[in-house]
Amino acid sequence: MNRNVETLAPWLFTIAIFVVWELICRLFNVSSIILPAPSEIFQAAIRFWGPLMRNSWVTLWTTLAGFLMAVAFGLLLGLFVGWSRTIYRGLYPVMIGFNSIPKVAVVPILVMWFGIGEIPAILTAFLISFFPIVVNVATGLATIEPELEDVLRALGASKLDVMRKVGIPRAMPYFFGSLKVAITLAFVGAVVSETIAANAGLGHLMTQAGSNFQMPLVFAGLLALAVLGIGMYAITAWIEGRMTGWAFRSQQSAGG
């Protein structure tokens, strides 16, 4: 009973927000150039269904392409950085420095190199999202309990053994946890890049619609972004739960 209310609550709140929004627009007669009412947005979404779908698809695949590159590269670099505590200590500040550059500033450079199109979007998504993966994987590896490492080394285990038996399984919850963050960032990167320089994608669609004062279509694009973002987040969160159940359960244990 209570469970049902809890699972329904997010939907109820979403609907409530739309209803309040609609009411505000009607009561105060807000111009649709400033803030279109949800009803207008849905109408626009239906009218421009084709372009919305096509551009959503572009945004989706550029995000995923950047994200998958980030996963592959992030895993490799994370394994390398976490391999020894010395590398970890030495490279960590460098990576923090790299990460503090706003990646948006790189987009014009990418456009100069690769021209307008999907490639800058993919690369921005990649650049912005690989960092949390590296840090998480490296941290998972570099924080193996020293005593456990002693136990294994006293048995004659090589560094590779320690990594295979302990380091990598131990880093997996960190890795899967970072995917949620990374996919969100990759999405941001792809859309920002599309907004700046692209000829397809939701970001591009929204800038175009904006310059034509088609505000309902801009908001329909925003809605599509929300749906995509939530969907991708939910899938990575689900994967995380599936792959690393032990990490959650062992945290709840009394014995530690």
Place this chain on the structure above:
Amino acid sequence: MIELDNVSLAYAGRTGPVLALEGADIKVAKGEFAAVVGPSGCGKSTLMKLVSGLVKPTKGVVKVNGYQVNGPVKLAGMAFQNSNLLPWRTVIENLMLPLEIVEPYRSNFRSKKDEYRAKGEKLLDTVGLTGFGDRFPWELSGGMQQRASLCRSLIHEPALLMLDEPFAALDAFTREELWCVMRDVWERLRFTVVLVTHDLREAAFLADTIHIMSARPGRIIESRTVDFARPRDLDVCYSSPFTDLVHTLRNKIAEVRQA
């Protein structure tokens, strides 16, 4: 079995070298149960690392089994205050971890997996964990985890067992129970044990010899043989020779801490 000859060890600390051990001499015979006691921070854990070859001495020679130690000794089982079980493996899979690393088990691990599993189950029986093999570590109490950790350190039948305060985090009753488990396993297999402990009763109950260390930089200042008849019963802890021994040990350590 173990021989330390005038061994010193300095760690490279943040503000210059930290001398943890200086001129430590110790001899442990094959099959002997040795205990090491001393004030906190005197270098007991360091001594364990030296013997198992995880750190190299700055000065002096460490010999195990007649050979000078130059790297991890590969025959030692270790257990610490934390059970350090892997939470993603079941208890029995945790026990089998050493067998995945140590030869000759390692090479035929796949083909003999069932045999090794049976071996693990049997070991679990001896520490009173019958039927817990397929549970995960977090489903066990602290004392049970510690038993499993002991089993893991024994599964490959090591000639040398290194225990660094393995019972320190347990309540008094569980601790005494595990003393008896330890006693029985040792009576049966007679491997060499080095046990670091802060509990003088534990040392007196389990060990053949007790080595007392000075404050840092650590040195062995006295070695005592404990000659209560074996197998020992917990009742021995309440006999007056036992309490006298514990009392002398206590005074000795208090004295060392003052100095």
